[in-house]
Structure formats: C-alpha cells, structure tokens
Amino acid sequence: MAELWRRTPLWMAYAFLYIPIVVLFGMSFNASGLPTVWGGFTTSWYGELFSNDDILGGARTTLLVAVGSTIVATILGTLLAVGLERYNRSRVVDAAVMAPAIFPDIVMAFSLLAFYTLIGFTLGRVSVMASHVIFNLAFVASIVRTRLHNFDRSVEEAALDLGASELRTFWRITLPIISPGIVAGALLAFTLSIDEFVIAFFTNGPAHPTLPVVIYSMVRFGVTPEVNALAVVLIGLSFTVIFVAQRLGGVKELFT
Amino acid sequence: MTLISIQGVTKRFGDIVALDDVSIDVADNEFFSLLGPSGCGKTTLLRILAGFEQPDTGAVLLDGKNLVGTKPYHRPVNMMFQSYALFPHMTVRKNVAFGLEEERLPRSEIDTRVEEALAKVGLESMADRKPHQLSGGQRQRVALARAVVKRPRVLLLDEPLGALDRKIRAEMQLELKRLQHEVGITFIVVTHDQEEAMSMADRVAVMHHGRVLQVASPVELYEKPSSFFVADFIGEMNFLEGSLQGDRFVVPGVGSFAAEGQASEVRWLAVRPEKLLINPTEAANRLDGTVVDVSFYGALTHCVVSVPGLQTPLRANVTGPLALTPGATVTLGWNPSDSITLS
Numbered sequence: 246m247a248e249l250w251r252r253t254p255l256w257m258a259y260a261f262l263y264i265p266i267v268v269l270f271g272m273s274f275n276a277s278g279l280p281t282v283w284g285g286f287t288t289s290w291y292g293e294l295f296s297n298d299d300i301l302g303g304a305r306t307t308l309l310v311a312v313g314s315t316i317v318a319t320i321l322g323t324l325l326a327v328g329l330e331r332y333n334r335s336r337v338v339d340a341a342v343m344a345p346a347i348f349p350d351i352v353m354a355f356s357l358l359a360f361y362t363l364i365g366f367t368l369g370r371v372s373v374m375a376s377h378v379i380f381n382l383a384f385v386a387s388i389v390r391t392r393l394h395n396f397d398r399s400v401e402e403a404a405l406d407l408g409a410s411e412l413r414t415f416w417r418i419t420l421p422i423i424s425p426g427i428v429a430g431a432l433l434a435f436t437l438s439i440d441e442f443v444i445a446f447f448t449n450g451p452a453h454p455t456l457p458v459v460i461y462s463m464v465r466f467g468v469t470p471e472v473n474a475l476a477v478v479l480i481g482l483s484f485t486v487i488f489v490a491q492r493l494g495g496v497k498e499l500f501t
Numbered sequence: 502m503t504l505i506s507i508q509g510v511t512k513r514f515g516d517i518v519a520l521d522d523v524s525i526d527v528a529d530n531e532f533f534s535l536l537g538p539s540g541c542g543k544t545t546l547l548r549i550l551a552g553f554e555q556p557d558t559g560a561v562l563l564d565g566k567n568l569v570g571t572k573p574y575h576r577p578v579n580m581m582f583q584s585y586a587l588f589p590h591m592t593v594r595k596n597v598a599f600g601l602e603e604e605r606l607p608r609s610e611i612d613t614r615v616e617e618a619l620a621k622v623g624l625e626s627m628a629d630r631k632p633h634q635l636s637g638g639q640r641q642r643v644a645l646a647r648a649v650v651k652r653p654r655v656l657l658l659d660e661p662l663g664a665l666d667r668k669i670r671a672e673m674q675l676e677l678k679r680l681q682h683e684v685g686i687t688f689i690v691v692t693h694d695q696e697e698a699m700s701m702a703d704r705v706a707v708m709h710h711g712r713v714l715q716v717a718s719p720v721e722l723y724e725k726p727s728s729f730f731v732a733d734f735i736g737e738m739n740f741l742e743g744s745l746q747g748d749r750f751v752v753p754g755v756g757s758f759a760a761e762g763q764a765s766e767v768r769w770l771a772v773r774p775e776k777l778l779i780n781p782t783e784a785a786n787r788l789d790g791t792v793v794d795v796s797f798y799g800a801l802t803h804c805v806v807s808v809p810g811l812q813t814p815l816r817a818n819v820t821g822p823l824a825l826t827p828g829a830t831v832t833l834g835w836n837p838s839d840s841i842t843l844s
Contacts, residue, residue: 397584399582399584399586400586400587400588400589402551402553402580402582402586403580403582403586403588403647404588404599405553405572405573406552406573406579406580406648407579407599407600407603407647407648407651408600408603408604408651409574409599410572417599418588421590
C-alpha cells in the first residue's frame with residue numbers, strides 16, 4: 246500500500262505528459278471530425294493527409310531545411326567543438342557559442358529577419374536553413390564537446406607516436422571515438438529543425454512555408470482532423486529519432 | 502656504443518623548470534631507467550624523446566642526428582603510455598597493426614608481423630577482442646606489442662607497471678626483461694618505484710627537481726650513492742649528521758667514528774641497515790643504545806634502536822629471527838668500509 250502511494254506522483258506526472266498525446270492519437274481515428282463527439286473508427290484522415298498538397302509541400306520544405314541545416318551544423322559544430330575543447334581558454338567565447346541555443350526564439354527570429362533585410366538576403370528556404378544552422382550548431386557543438394571532454398588525449402598521442410600524421414590521427418582515431426556524440430548531435434539538430442516554428446515563420450518567404458507554419462495556418466480556424474493524423478505521424482518520427490539517439494548513447498551524456 | 506645522447510636539455514613550463522641542463526647517454530641495447538619522485542621531470546624528458554614536447558635548449562641525438570623538431574611520427578622511437586592509450590574502437594589485432602598500416606607496408610607483411618608480436622606477448626587468442634574486454638595485464642601486453650611491432654630503435658615506457666596490482670607486476674617485470682633481450686631494442690623506462698628500476702635496469706638515472714643527480718648501475722647506486730638524496734631515495738639508510746675531522750667523523754654529543762672523505766664538504770655519515778651489526782664481536786665503530794622495536798619479517802628482522810644524542814633512531818636489519826625485546830641495551834657496530842660520507 247505504501248508502495249502505491251509512493252508511486253502515485255510518478256504516474257500522475259506521466260499522465261500529465263502523455264494523456265494529451267493519447268487523446269490526440271484517439272482523435273486522429275475519429276470519424277466524426279469534431280473534437281467533442283466520437284463518430285466511430287476511421288483511417289480516412291490519414292488518407293486525406295497524404296493527398297493534401299499544402300501539407301506535402303510543407304513536409305518537403307521542412308525535410309529539405311532539416312536535412313540541409315543538420316548536415317551543415319554537424320560538420321561545423323564538430324569542428325567548433327574540437328577547436329573550443331582544445332584551443333580555447335576564454336569563457337566569453339565559450340558562452341557565445343551556447344547563446345543561440347538559449348536566446349528566446351522570438352529574439353533570434355526577429356534579429357535574423359532584420360539582418361537578412363539589411364544585407365538584402367532573399368527570404369526563402371535557404372534563409373530558413375541558414376537560421377536553423379545557427380541554433381543547431383550550438384546544440385551539436387555542446388554534445389560533441391561532452392564527448393571530447395572525456396577523451397583521453399594520450400590515445401591521439403599514441404597514434405602520432407605510431408606514425409600517423411595529425412590529419413590521419415583525427416580521421417582514424419578522434420573521429421571514430423567521438424562519432425556517437427556527432428550522430429546524437431545530428432539527430433537532435435534534425436528533430437529541433439523539424440518542429441521549429443518561430444524562426445521559420447519570420448525568416449521564410451511566402452512561397453515555401455515549412456510544415457509547422459502550414460499546420461498553424463490550418464488550425465487558426467479550429468482543429469481539423471487531418472492535423473491530428475499529421476501530429477501522430479510527427480510524434481512517431483520524433484520517437485524513432487530519440488530512440489536511435491539514445492541507443493547511440495549521446496543523448497544520455499547531454500543531460501548528465 | 503651510444504645510441505641516444507641527451508645534451509644539456511632544459512625545459513620550462515612558465516616559471517617551473519621541469520628539466521635543468523640534463524645530459525644523459527644511453528647505449529645501444531641498454532635497459533635504462535629514469536627514476537625519481539613525481540614532479541622530478543622524468544616524464545617530461547620521456548615526452549621530449551618521443552617528440553611530444555620540445556626542449557627550450559639542448560639537443561637529443563639519435564645515432565648522432567639531432568631529433569629536436571622532428572615530429573613524433575617521423576621518429577624511430579615508440580612509446581608505451583602509462584594509461585596504455587589503446588584505441589577503444591579497434592580490436593587487439595587492429596591496435597597492433599595500426600603502426601604498420603601507417604607505414605603503408607604490404608598487407609601480408611603486416612599480418613605476419615602482427616601475429617608475431619601477439620605471440621611474443623602471449624595474446625594470440627585475444628586478437629579479436631576489444632580493449633574493454635581485457636584485463637589490466639592483458640591491456641598492457643597489447644600496448645607493448647603495439648609499440649614493439651614497429652621495431653623502433655628505442656622503446657620508451659612510461660610507468661609501465663604502475664597500473665598493475667602487485668602479483669602481476671612482479672610477473673611483468675620479468676617479462677619486460679625477457680622481451681628486451683629477445684627483441685634487442687633499447688628500453689628507456691620511467692618509474693618512481695626504486696625497486697622496479699633497480700631490479701630491471703642495466704643503468705639508472707636518479708632525477709630530482711629537474712636535475713640528474715647520478716647515473717650508475719643499480720649496484721653502484723646502492724653502494725656508492727653520490728648525494729644525500731640518492732642515498733635516502735634508494736633503499737633504506739641510517740644517517741648521522743656531523744663533520745669530518747682528519748680521519749674521524751665527529752657527531753656532536755654522540756662520539757667520533759673512523760671514516761673517509763673530504764673534510765670541508767662532508768656533513769653526513771651513512772650506513773645501510775644491513776651493515777649495522779648488533780652486539781658485534783669486532784667492529785671499528787661502536788654505539789650504545791636501547792631497542793625500541795623488533796619486527797620479524799621471516800627472512801629479515803628489523804630492529805629499531807634509539808641512541809642518546811640522536812634525534813632519529815637507527816635501524817639494523819639482520820637475517821633470521823632476533824632474540825631481543827624492546828628495552829634491551831645493545832651495542833651497534835660497523836666497519837668504516839661499510840659507511841659512506843656525503844655532503
């Protein structure tokens with residue numbers, strides 16, 4: 246009995262977190278189309294979802310932005326992490342790297358918009374991608390850094406000692422050892438980019454809205470059932486990515 | 502024949518002088534040891550030999566050619582790291598093959614030499630394991646094989662036995678000696694453990710505060726230490742403080758003893774515990790005292806004797822058991838040829 250009482254807060258916390266998702270999951274199969282009335286089971290919303298051009302277009306833009314910004318942020322973030330961990334002694338420079346991850350999105354969004362307007366950068370998919378690279382870079386760099394922090398430098402010295410040049414050592418020793426961190430950073434960057442709304446809303450042109458912006462414009466006048474279906478698909482995707490990241494061990498390190 | 506010649510090497514880290522005008526010659530095929538307490542500069546010297554640090558002044562010659570400025574990967578020198586520094590993402594075989602692959606040797610030669618090296622350290626059956634699946638002793642063997650397989654002119658070993666427990670340590674000591682004979686490579690071993698240095702090395706350099714105090718064979722170091730520090734650091738030693746007057750060493754308030762040395766410099770008379778005789782029938786130098794403690798260790802008995810006028814009690818080691826109890830009055834004696842005078 247005492248055991249049950251002790252566990253109650255835990256289950257309440259989980260309920261608070263997951264009941265909305267369960268409801269959403271149920272509603273995505275609700276034939277009535279109204280959030281308050283159950284009209285029987287259907288999968289037709291999923292069918293409609295995949296024939297909606299706005300949603301498909303948004304998904305395409307979002308994937309493009311996410312993949313592009315992830316690749317760029319992963320390469321630059323890894324190099325940045327190595328540089329910071331090995332050669333930087335300044336705390337200010339250190340803090341400056343993490344700042345884009347901590348700044349309020351709205352501030353980032355507005356300042357980027359102002360900056361792009363100032364330099365005459367055409368707003369569109371490329372400008373959103375560039376904006377996403379900025380905050381993704383901070384996340385990738387910090388994850389890779391935790392991995393580098395626990396790195397035994399004598400392993401690199403051993404490689405040099407055995408005849409490998411600095412570049413060969415980085416390629417054959419450093420990179421494989423920190424790769425779980427790099428992959429975890431890339432996966433996190435990808436998920437962050439996919440559901441980012443504020444920055445994508447501000448720094449994009451009108452031609453190719455990203456998926457979150459498309460959803461926003463759809464639900465402005467009430468929740469439509471195909472958005473429920475879309476949300477379920479997105480949740481499934483995020484869970485898969487988080488699961489893979491956790492298996493690779495990088496995410497756990499981020500939070501410890 | 503001299504293989505490595507370290508000439509006047511000085512190295513500073515900020516205000517700290519890690520190495521102060523160090524000069525050492527190491528012969529071809531020698532088992533050489535750098536011995537000293539932590540912070541004495543021995544590891545810095547090893548890292549200069551490996552090419553990870555550059556000396557501020559001085560030269561390191563290998564076969565007469567200056568190595569200073571040569572990258573670690575261009576030196577015919579390999580190092581075994583204290584932490585072993587095995588590549589965690591590679592199997593034992595891959596670890597050992599790494600150095601040969603970087604030399605771009607043909608695959609068949611790499612394979613034969615890796616097998617050979619693994620056989621030499623008795624790890625053939627572990628070849629496909631990852632480092633984290635090995636015990637400490639096995640990891641050390643991999644590190645050794647990985648360095649030896651390159652057939653370097655010199656193998657540097659940084660505290661090679663430091664991370665092992667006692668029993669394996671004794672085993673590996675013998676094994677290192679055997680391996681050195683077998684492969685015929687010059688070994689330079691850094692250690693803070695004087696027993697380790699004494700039992701393995703042909704010659705030992707004792708270092709302290711960045712300086713080399715004495716370079717000698719283990720027997721010479723033990724029997725003829727050139728300074729107070731070496732006499733104190735190597736083995737056990739009884740010290741009497743005083744001054745040399747003619748051929749007598751005078752200890753104020755205690756007495757005078759027959760000794761040799763140069764009068765102006767001598768401050769210490771030193772006698773090894775096993776050279777102190779208890780109630781001797783004949784010994785030129787004698788001292789009376791009271792037994793404080795008797796500890797029996799099987800082969801040896803340690804007897805601690807307090808002498809009026811001396812601050813620290815003297816220690817005498819005798820073979821076998823000793824029929825004395827604390828409180829007994831004894832006479833300690835020694836022959837002048839068994840004592841050392843030090844400045």
